Amino acid sequence: MRVCVLGAGVAGLTSAYQLARDGHEVTILEGRDGAALEASFANGGQLSYSYVAPLADPSVLPHLPAWLLQSDSALRFVPRLDPQQWRWCLSFLLACRGERARQTAIEMLQLGALSRATLHDLVQREAIDFNYVRNGKLVVYRDANAFDAARRKMAYLQTAGSDQRALDAAACVALEPALERAQPLLAGGIHTPSEEAGDCHRFSVALADVLKTRYGVTIHYETPVHSFVTERGSAVAVRTPQGEWRADAFVVALGNGSAPLLRELGMRLPMYPLTGYSLTIPGAPGQAPRVSVTDLHRKLVYAPLGERLRIAGMVEIAGMHVAQRERRLALLKRQAQEIFPDAGDYAKAQTWCGHRPATPDSKPLIGATPYRNLWLNTGHGALGFTLACGSARVIADAIAGRTPPLDLGAYAWQR
Ligand SMILES: Cc1cc2nc3c(=O)[nH]c(=O)nc-3n(C[C@H](O)[C@H](O)[C@H](O)COP(=O)(O)OP(=O)(O)OC[C@H]3O[C@@H](n4cnc5c(N)ncnc54)[C@H](O)[C@@H]3O)c2cc1C
Incomplete structure (x- = not known):
């Protein structure tokens, strides 16, 4: 399947990694001229899986x-x-x-544990350097x-x-x-x-390189997404100044750009x-x-x-x-x-x-939308580096139709 990931922050890049490992043909569209130049740039660097309350x-x-x-x-x-x-x-x-x-804290601990295991697997496979x-x-x-x-x-x-x-x-x-x-x-x-630590920007830049060189992922920088083209309940393309990009599925991982973009589709992300x-x-x-x-x-x-x-x-x-x-x-x-x-x-x-x-309750928004092939992986708040790998794993499972190791309902966007 052709999957278009929107956003090359840590959430988008880790999503692209899991999707590419599933064998999808992945393209990333990013507005800035490099990876992880917004929220993922110089964050606290803590991979704080147990402090996700x-x-x-x-x-x-x-x-x-x-x-x-x-x-x-x-x-x-x-x-x-x-x-x-x-x-x-x-x-x-x-x-x-x-x-x-209390319930949110338990769900976040589960996502934290999945993230740790998924990051360990990524680090072992790809040997990337990010302090x-x-x-x-x-x-x-x-x-x-x-x-x-x-x-x-x-x-x-x-x-x-x-x-x-x-x-x-x-x-x-x-x-x-x-x-x-x-x-x-x-x-x-x-x-x-x-608990662990690392440089989120270095991680993201190194992962972008791995995606391009080892997994054939195409990353288009300086390509801001302005709107979606939809047909009969599906997203068929996104509009950018460089033209339209068509795909079979789209993952919105735009950080703070997510809510403004989806508003025109009538989706109000909290x-x-x-x-x-x-x-x-x-x-x-x-x-x-x-x-x-x-x-x-x-x-x-x-x-x-x-x-x-x-x-x-x-x-x-x-x-x-x-x-x-x-x-x-x-x-x-x-x-x-x-x-x-x-x-x-x-x-x-x-x-x-x-x-x-x-998001108000600190839980990321991961999963389906009212559009059949439009997916969310956004809203990671103060813990996006910590939770990125687990969230990516969950969204890739959902897109593949596999049962994710966590209750997807806990992260669903409520209309
Ligand atoms: C001060 C601070 C300290 C932090 N400390 C930690 C910490 O210690 N540990 C931790 O786990 N987390 C920490 N975080 C949180 C973490 O940095 C974020 O949750 C995470 O970076 C979010 O990643 P993201 O990919 O969702 O968003 P971003 O990194 O913002 O990525 C979104 C991408 O989408 C692009 N984009 C947006 N709109 C469009 C559009 N319309 N078209 C094309 N591209 C677009 C942006 O340019 C950007 O590259 C901290 C955050 C801050 C601010």
Whole structure:
């Protein structure tokens, strides 16, 4: 079958990989002049399969007033005259209900586990280089109550198969000596040895190369998709400035471009961009962390990427418009230096601002649409790198008519 994948971010490229391995003739159409130049460019780099709990959780509700009022909060809401923003926020609040959040967390853990297994298989087969490390992750807490709550949650996650252990502040430093100067700030941490890290952009570029050279996939860059041509309930082609592209099936993996494109087909995807920032600094030999670290108090993540350290975080519900880029990046730098003052050369930081293509309940949209041969693999929010390989496997199974290893209904787009 001729399959056209729309989007060459990490979701589109991994989808193309699974489809090509199934023997389909795959073409990718991408608006930018290279792979992974949008959300997949300089993200946190964490492959965080056990930390996939949704952002929408009852525990966030007490923090909402602070988000609204503090300009320097990690999470910010910037109200706009945009009905999509208000609809998304309302759905987010509804998704915070306890039972729904718990069910979502279980479904995301299953997708995380599938993603890990699928990525391991890909790495073994293709031997691609993307600063991949199986280095474990340490989530550190500054507040004793938050640490106690995390320990309780850990006990619950262990019943779902997560291998984790709680460490006091000294044990955190013993595990990750780069935290030594931050020890007085720490109440403790949760260590998950099975977590991993890598450079999502390098992964995507290397995978694009593998797709072209080993699987005969054609990738057309600078080819923005403007609309679909449909006939009798099927998509037959997409329109681009270079002309129409016909295929037997289409996979929409356009990240933040997905909802605008599908709106003209009458499909309203519940997605909104959540802005975040990152710094990439040259790591100081012997001083930069080797374990991935999440500072839960600041909601910042740290991942070693070869000789570099990636620092990422902040969530702004403000649309694609970025009003305070330099101010937020300066704040990110200050907050990172609080915990890792000697980790690297902050003066040489490469800065980035990206937009997570997020659904209100954090679950990606994977599966069928009202159009017989039009499929979705989008809306991966804060976890697209982590969940890409599993999501790709699920969509390829669905297109092939195989029963996916997960309940597809959990990721279906609800009309
Ligand atoms: C600050 C930050 C930190 C993050 N940290 C992590 C992390 O540590 N771990 C993790 O797992 N995830 C993380 N994420 C999330 C992750 O980066 C995203 O979920 C993921 O990159 C989404 O991939 P995607 O392929 O769906 O979207 P994208 O990478 O945005 O790809 C979509 C592609 O579609 C193209 N496109 C859009 N519209 C059109 C059109 N009309 N025609 C043609 N092409 C089009 C775009 O150019 C783009 O290349 C982070 C995100 C941010 C912003």
